[in-house]
Structure formats: structure tokens, C-alpha cells
Amino acid sequence: MKSSNSVKTNIIWHRRLGLSVFLLLIFLAISGFALNHSPALKLNKISLSSSWLLSWYGLEKSPIKGFKLDDKWFYKDGSNLLYSDNQAVAPCSDSLLSVAKSSNTLYALCADTLHLLTENGQLLESFSQLDGLPINVRAISAVDNSLYLITDSAALEFNPESLALNPVLAIDPDSLNAITAQLPVPESLVQQLDESGPSISLETVVLDLHSGRFFGQFGVLVIDIVGLLICILSITGLLAWINRLRQTK
Amino acid sequence: MLNRFYKKLFSTAIFTSLLTTTLLASPQLSAKGVYQSGPDFVAEVFAPQQPEPGVLWLNKSIRQEAEKILGRKVLGLRVRYHQSAGKTAWILNEIGKEMPITIGVIIDQGKISSVKILAYRESRGGEVRYPAYMAQYQGATLTDRYKLDKSIDGITGATLSVWAVNKVAALALYYHSQVMPQPESTK
Numbered sequence: 232m233k234s235s236n237s238v239k240t241n242i243i244w245h246r247r248l249g250l251s252v253f254l255l256l257i258f259l260a261i262s263g264f265a266l267n268h269s270p271a272l273k274l275n276k277i278s279l280s281s282s283w284l285l286s287w288y289g290l291e292k293s294p295i296k297g298f299k300l301d302d303k304w305f306y307k308d309g310s311n312l313l314y315s316d317n318q319a320v321a322p323c324s325d326s327l328l329s330v331a332k333s334s335n336t337l338y339a340l341c342a343d344t345l346h347l348l349t350e351n352g353q354l355l356e357s358f359s360q361l362d363g364l365p366i367n368v369r370a371i372s373a374v375d376n377s378l379y380l381i382t383d384s385a386a387l388e389f390n391p392e393s394l395a396l397n398p399v400l401a402i403d404p405d406s407l408n409a410i411t412a413q414l415p416v417p418e419s420l421v422q423q424l425d426e427s428g429p430s431i432s433l434e435t436v437v438l439d440l441h442s443g444r445f446f447g448q449f450g451v452l453v454i455d456i457v458g459l460l461i462c463i464l465s466i467t468g469l470l471a472w473i474n475r476l477r478q479t480k
Numbered sequence: 481m482l483n484r485f486y487k488k489l490f491s492t493a494i495f496t497s498l499l500t501t502t503l504l505a506s507p508q509l510s511a512k513g514v515y516q517s518g519p520d521f522v523a524e525v526f527a528p529q530q531p532e533p534g535v536l537w538l539n540k541s542i543r544q545e546a547e548k549i550l551g552r553k554v555l556g557l558r559v560r561y562h563q564s565a566g567k568t569a570w571i572l573n574e575i576g577k578e579m580p581i582t583i584g585v586i587i588d589q590g591k592i593s594s595v596k597i598l599a600y601r602e603s604r605g606g607e608v609r610y611p612a613y614m615a616q617y618q619g620a621t622l623t624d625r626y627k628l629d630k631s632i633d634g635i636t637g638a639t640l641s642v643w644a645v646n647k648v649a650a651l652a653l654y655y656h657s658q659v660m661p662q663p664e665s666t667k
Contacts, residue, residue: 321555322580349557353557354555354556354557355556355557355558356556356557356558356559356560357555357556361514361517361518361571361582361598361599362517362518362519362571363517363518363519393533394560
């Protein structure tokens with residue numbers, strides 16, 4: 232009699248547990264399958280950029296600012312590209328610091344690279360830290376057909392033909408009027424950027440949902456509990472099967 | 481008896497975990513970095529001579545061929561190089577998996593003299609900078625189909641980096657042929 236009661240209790244709890252984790256278990260199976268075949272399904276290539284999702288991940292779209300020079304706007308977007316009006320012209324992995332114009336060449340200074348551009352915004356070449364650009368450069372200024380790179384402590388005359396730098400001790404770096412104040416980029420240009428703005432891959436979202444991280448620590452705890460319940464479900468299922476075998480004998 | 485078995489199993493598991501972690505972590509720790517600046521590379525290659533700087537303008541036909549070699553759009557309208565006595569030095573960037581690899585290539589009389597990784601920014605695949613691998617490029621020339629005439633052995637786990645170095649080596653040979661055309665008889 233006692234044994235019959237315990238078998239009954241086991242089956243009842245097996246049913247209850249099964250029903251409570253039923254939906255989550257199916258979701259975990261499907262999401263796990265999707266993650267296992269992520270490269271084939273190209274989940275990492277699918278970008279999601281809806282406002283609520285970006286907001287959920289703390290990736291608020293901040294207003295884009297840049298420089299206006301010679302009727303052209305220079306700015307960078309979230310994907311670390313330097314734009315000249317609506318054309319992506321070069322990588323700019325760090326912040327865009329300053330712009331200048333001398334002769335027929337435009338200069339856009341990112342923190343780690345100086346880009347030389349034609350008047351119509353085409354990239355001529357890039358001068359990076361590996362080529363000799365000072366690490367602490369903060370601005371570029373054009374004065375009387377001469378170009379100066381401004382660091383925290385000195386001004387360096389820059390020769391765009393040879394890419395050579397010569398320290399100029401006679402000039403106070405603060406006296407050079409470099410363009411460093413950024414202005415909000417017109418809405419018409421920003422709208423075109425929306426496609427290439429910050430986004431999250433579908434793979435990341437599925438992975439975060441699968442692990443529960445999407446809902447923070449609470450979500451992880453829920454998935455942990457579901458995992459534990461699945462273990463208990465397996466054991467209660469096994470016990471039910473053994474009991475049935477005994478009864479049939 | 482069972483206790484001893486579990487102790488042995490536990491110590492083996494710990495040892496295997498430590499070994500795997502060390503093996504997986506070591507390339508990541510050592511791969512990234514700037515190994516030599518462009519000016520230092522050029523000075524070292526041409527020492528004690530002072531090389532002449534040059535600029536190759538990428539006109540439409542050069543750009544088209546360069547894009548064929550790289551399999552992507554070429555950025556910039558001009559490329560800098562250094563030359564001395566038939567030898568040219570090129571510093572070029574190519575994406576490995578996600579980040580650009582900066583590669584220095586020396587071409588002497590239409591053949592690769594040396595290839596060196598100057599900066600590696602990927603977290604894996606940095607084995608391409610090892611001298612034993614780089615030595616394979618010595619003496620390579622460009623075929624009519626803009627491929628290297630030598631077979632370069634790949635590196636497991638660094639396939640994309642190897643492809644990037646191959647492309648840059650071929651591109652440097654092509655650029656060299658544009659600034660120092662070889663006479664027909666020596667081709």
C-alpha cells in the first residue's frame with residue numbers, strides 16, 4: 232500500500248514537473264539546435280537594430296557629431312568608419328579628433344590614424360602610428376599652407392609629401408587654431424546611417440535567451456532551475472518506468 | 481581500491497584541464513602586438529643605405545588588378561614604398577579574420593626577398609609571424625594569373641592569416657612590377 236502511494240506520488244510529480252518545464256524545454260532544444268548550426272543558419276550575419284532591443288542591451292543611439300569643412304561633413308559612426316558626407320571613406324577605430332584643409336588636400340585625424348583625402352572626399356592614403364604618427368596627437372591645423380600636428384606638449388610640422396614630422400619649438404601648440412569642436416551632423420546624413428548604426432546579431436540574442444542572460448541574473452537563475460528540474464524529471468521518469476516494469480512482472 | 485581510482489581520475493582531469501588551458505591560451509597571449517614600426521623595418525632592410533621614398537598612384541588598371549589579387553575593394557589612391565638598387569619595400573595591410581595585419585614585404589629583382597609581420601591584431605593565428613613560416617616566401621615570384629609561383633604550406637588554425645599574407649605577398653610583387661618593370665628577357 233505504502234509502495235503504491237509512493238509510485239503514485241512519483242508519477243504526479245513527474246507530470247507536474249513535465250508540465251512546468253514543457254515550454255522552456257522546447258525553447259531550449261530549438262535555440263540549442265539553432266546555436267549549434269549558427270554558421271550554417273548565418274545567425275551572426277543577421278543584425279537586429281530595433282530601438283527597444285538596443286535600449287535593452289544599453290546601446291542607446293547617441294546623437295552623431297562631426298566636423299564641417301569645405302561644405303563637407305566628416306564624422307564617424309558606431310561601426311568605426313569615417314564618413315565624408317554619406318560615403319564611408321576609411322576605418323576610424325578611435326575617435327575623430329580634428330580636420331583641416333591645406334592646398335587641395337583634406338585631413339581627417341582619428342586618434343590612431345591621419346587620413347589624407349582629396350577635395351571630393353576620396354581617400355588618398357592613411358598615416359598611422361605604425362608609420363610614425365605620434366601616439367598623443369590631439370589635433371591638426373593648417374596655417375599659411377603649413378600643416379601642424381598638435382600633441383599635448385608640442386607642435387610638429389607635417390610634410391604631406393614625405394609624411395615627415397619636424398618639431399617646431401617656436402610655436403605654442405595652443406596658439407594654432409585647430410578645428411576640434413564637433414557639431415551635430417544634419418539629420419539627412421544621420422538617417423542614412425541608421426542601416427549601419429549599432430546593432431546586435433541574432434546569434435547573440437539567441438545565445439543570451441538560451442542561457443537566460445537576456446533577462447539578467449534572474450534569467451540565469453531560472454535557466455539553472457529549469458536545468459535542475461530536467462534532471463529531477465529524468466530521475467522521476469526513470470523511477471516511474473522501473474515501477475511499471477515491477478508491476479507488470 | 482575505488483578511492484585510489486577516483487584520486488587518479490581526479491588528478492588526471494586536473495592535469496588535462498591545465499594543459500588544455502595553457503595550450504589554448506598561449507597563442508592568444510602572444511599573438512597580438514606591434515613587432516616593428518614601418519620606418520624601423522625600412523631602415524633595417526636597407527641598412528646601411530638610405531632608400532628613396534616613392535609613391536605608386538593606383539590608376540584604374542592597377543586598381544583593378546590589385547582588387548583581383550585581394551578579392552576586395554582597395555582603399556586609397558596611392559601607395560608608399562621605398563627603393564634602392566632594384567629592391568623595393570612595401571608595407572601593406574590586409575584583414576585576417578576581423579582585424580588588419582600589417583605586413584612588410586621586400587622585393588629584390590622581381591622576387592620576394594623577405595616577408596615580415598609588423599603588427600598582428602587578431603587574437604588567434606599569430607603563428608604566421610614565425611621565421612620558419614615566413615622563409616617559405618623567399619624567392620617567390622608572381623605568375624601571369626597574379627598568384628605566387630611557390631606553394632606555401634598552411635598553418636592549422638591560422639588559415640585566414642596565411643591567406644592574408646599570401647595576398648599581400650602577391651600584391652607587393654604586382655606593385656613592384658609596376659614601379660620596376662622587368663625586361664622581357666629576365667621574366
